[in-house]
Amino acid sequence: MERTFKGPHVVLRIKQKIRIRLNELDVIEEHNRIFEKVGHVALGKFGASWHQTKCDNFAKEIRSGATKHLYLVFKTASGYKGFRAKIRNVVLTGKSQGRLLAYPDYYNQLQHQPSLFDSVLAKKPSMWFELAERLESHSLKKLRLLSNDRPLLDSLNQSRAAMMLVTEKN
8 A cells, every 4th residue: 555645745847057147057056055044945936826825725734734845856868856845835926924035146136137038937936935944856756746646757758837736655
């Protein structure tokens, strides 16, 4: 019998490297650097976000003790690589209720960068995942989509969805 670890957890597809003007930055390193300084870090999601109710319900589950993880996934020459950190809170942009979010400076620099064909779809994140841990390398093999129980790795090859909800099975 498979055991499911509490979820759902969130998977975001990302590019590991981001170009800001002439600098190429590693997204994982940039976020971990901020975490090391202040003990938490916010990671922004660009494009479509959740509705306020979904954010509130997800955050409420975390406050009540549920463990939720954010998995960052990017394509490599040999497949997909994943990183994971525990989520501390989820907020929509502009709805942080006076909380100061700690995040890498490149988010601010994106707003001043000219739009190029290889740039992000939006210049500001639509929502933020506050992380309570460093992003660490993590296997994606045990992750299954919440919607249909298919293995995440199979779905990554067939879908272009930027954000997915998953469970982790042992």
